[in-house]
Amino acid sequence: MLSSILTRITARGGRIAFGLAGALLALAVQAEDVGGYVLQGSKAAELDSCVEDTRVMRRRHFELIKHQRDVTVYGGIRSTKHSLSGCVSCHVVHGPDGQPVPIHDDGQFCEACHAYAAVHMNCFDCHATVPVGEAWNRAQSAAHVSKHRAALAQVADESPHAVSREEDSPR
Amino acid sequence: MNENTNATEQRVPDGLADAGRRSFLGSAAGIGAAAVAPGVVLHTVANAAPRTTPVDDSHRWGMLVDTAKCAEGCSACVDACEVENGLDLQDMPEDADPIKWENQRATWIRKVKLQDNQSGRVTNLPLMCQHCEHPPCVDVCPTGASFKRADGIVMVDRHICIGCRYCMMACPYKARSFIHEVVERKLTRAPRGKGCVESCNLCAHRLDDGEISTACADACAAEGHQAIIFGDLKDPNGPLRKALGETSNRQIRQDLGLNTGVRYANL
Numbered sequence: 001m002l003s004s005i006l007t008r009i010t011a012r013g014g015r016i017a018f019g020l021a022g023a024l025l026a027l028a029v030q031a032e033d034v035g036g037y038v039l040q041g042s043k044a045a046e047l048d049s050c051v052e053d054t055r056v057m058r059r060r061h062f063e064l065i066k067h068q069r070d071v072t073v074y075g076g077i078r079s080t081k082h083s084l085s086g087c088v089s090c091h092v093v094h095g096p097d098g099q100p101v102p103i104h105d106d107g108q109f110c111e112a113c114h115a116y117a118a119v120h121m122n123c124f125d126c127h128a129t130v131p132v133g134e135a136w137n138r139a140q141s142a143a144h145v146s147k148h149r150a151a152l153a154q155v156a157d158e159s160p161h162a163v164s165r166e167e168d169s170p171r
Numbered sequence: 172m173n174e175n176t177n178a179t180e181q182r183v184p185d186g187l188a189d190a191g192r193r194s195f196l197g198s199a200a201g202i203g204a205a206a207v208a209p210g211v212v213l214h215t216v217a218n219a220a221p222r223t224t225p226v227d228d229s230h231r232w233g234m235l236v237d238t239a240k241c242a243e244g245c246s247a248c249v250d251a252c253e254v255e256n257g258l259d260l261q262d263m264p265e266d267a268d269p270i271k272w273e274n275q276r277a278t279w280i281r282k283v284k285l286q287d288n289q290s291g292r293v294t295n296l297p298l299m300c301q302h303c304e305h306p307p308c309v310d311v312c313p314t315g316a317s318f319k320r321a322d323g324i325v326m327v328d329r330h331i332c333i334g335c336r337y338c339m340m341a342c343p344y345k346a347r348s349f350i351h352e353v354v355e356r357k358l359t360r361a362p363r364g365k366g367c368v369e370s371c372n373l374c375a376h377r378l379d380d381g382e383i384s385t386a387c388a389d390a391c392a393a394e395g396h397q398a399i400i401f402g403d404l405k406d407p408n409g410p411l412r413k414a415l416g417e418t419s420n421r422q423i424r425q426d427l428g429l430n431t432g433v434r435y436a437n438l
Contacts, residue, residue: 075226
């Protein structure tokens with residue numbers, strides 16, 4: 001009698017243990033699935049990791065962005081790697097028409113994961129959702145300068161800085 | 172009709188004289204630029220990289236507007252500002268009254284025309300945030316969103332602006348605008364959203380990238396007026412201090428003792 005009860009308990013324990021292991025496995029699989037929001041075709045898809053380790057970015061990206069926000073607004077430092085415009089320019093994908101798809105559209109990088117996590121973000125109430133007008137309007141200014149200050153325009157074009165800025169404009 | 176004809180006839184010799192003067196000024200400016208070019212290049216290269224250290228009070232940015240050179244009917248500074256700061260991307264709501272919209276849409280620079288009723292003298296000037304040393308908008312802000320950056324630029328931290336508009340009431344220059352509607356299109360360098368106040372920030376994104384210029388001053392120079400000189404109030408050898416030293420100038424509402432960063436000549 002006793003042995004049969006013991007057997008039954010052990011069997012149940014086994015079942016519970018098996019069930020737990022299964023649940024954990026499912027969770028693990030699910031956790032892997034959560035990572036799949038980087039879209040093919042974006043610059044980010046070609047890189048091994050984001051500006052920090054992927055695990056750090058998943059857990060703390062909002063803290064990094066928020067810290068950068070104050071550094072930028074009060075300190076005028078816009079060039080560091082944790083800037084929101086950097087997120088957008090690296091993670092945005094381009095549609096069939098060659099135009100960038102807004103990063104907060106359905107299924108896009110930011111929106112897809114935030115929808116999954118049920119977290120509302122309001123970054124893009126104000127911030128641009130596609131990389132446009134990142135630095136100041138260099139082309140327009142150059143046109144102005146060349147029109148009336150040809151000498152200065154020549155200096156600006158010859159300086160190596162003018163070239164490098166256009167290349168590394170997404171920040 | 173007669174008046175029009177007269178005006179046209181007058182304008183022709185005027186325009187010719189102007190053209191001659193401009194070409195002379197242009198060549199003079201070219202010589203000047205060539206002469207100072209080595210210094211300019213050194214300066215630009217030294218400061219032209221995006222900044223990596225926080226702004227400090229070694230600079231105080233400001234402007235001198237020569238109202239005698241500010242042409243009536245010219246809106247080059249306003250237009251350049253709109254393009255530079257994405258203000259031209261604001262869309263009028265479908266049900267809005269166009270006149271009300273024109274009054275309510277955000278503008279950072281307004282062209283103001285003053286007339287002395289006794290003498291009839293007319294003065295044109297661009298009016299924007301004056302970047303006061305003691306800004307009333309900062310005094311009244313209940314959240315600390317309105318603030319003065321270390322380099323003297325008065326700005327709004329729109330992350331903590333609650334849109335109460337006290338600053339708009341406090342500003343003697345009517346320099347601030349409120350964003351009433353959702354903004355669909357915006358530039359990366361100029362975030363903008365419903366429910367926040369904003370105003371001229373002296374093209375801070377340019378300064379932060381090491382470019383010592385503003386869109387309005389560039390546009391004014393491109394038009395050949397050279398009415399706006401932008402520079403560092405703390406640089407005793409800079410173009411701004413030089414111009415301030417040479418021209419009689421004043422602050423608008425000097426009586427308020429705000430010590431504005433934007434000064435006006437021939438006003």
